[in-house]
Amino acid sequence: EVQLVESGGGLVQPGGSLRLSCAASGFTFSTYWMSWVRQAPGKGLEWVANINQDGSEKNYVDTMKGRFTISRDIAKNSVSLQISSLRAEDTAVYYCAGGSGWLTEDWGQGTLVTVSS
């Protein structure tokens, strides 16, 4: 059974940084594209970034380039999202998701990031 478990969320002050992690199990991690998708409170889904199987290719939504960095550790079966210069509008549940292609087939339960002073 595919399991994706996010961690690292919490309350952060505006301008701060945060590193989210996602631990993967139950499948061959090295065969999956991995994505981060976020959902602001009461809003829809917004794709943030994805990374290919060996970490050599990364894609980001334009508005998040520069502040968001996706990475993966194949040895630890994990994917991370580093977010800097956090703003109130970054407040959201951040989901880790993956699939054999760009489609986000499997999802974690999400981790909540709240940006507030």
Next chain:
Amino acid sequence: EIVLTQSPGTLSLSPGERATLSCRASESVTKNYLGWFQQKPGQAPRLLIYDASHRATGIPDRFSGSGSGTDFTLTISRLEPEDFAVYYCQQCALSPITFGPGTKVDI
């Protein structure tokens, strides 16, 4: 960027009725790389349909997807109580991956 528009915004139906949800893309979705997701309050999205018309593993056959190019449809043939949720379409043909704004199916 491919912009996805979903209609209607809200669909008010009763159990046993048929639901027809629309997703329209601003440009053609290559290879019909279009998926449909269901999300219930407090839960992560769940994949229902991929490549426009293929049901994901474990999805009941009352869910079906159709369409190609720029116009796609999710049909729920007979609504069950557990089907009342928000449904999103997603294109994964072109970066950035984009989602539609969602259709809420409620009673």
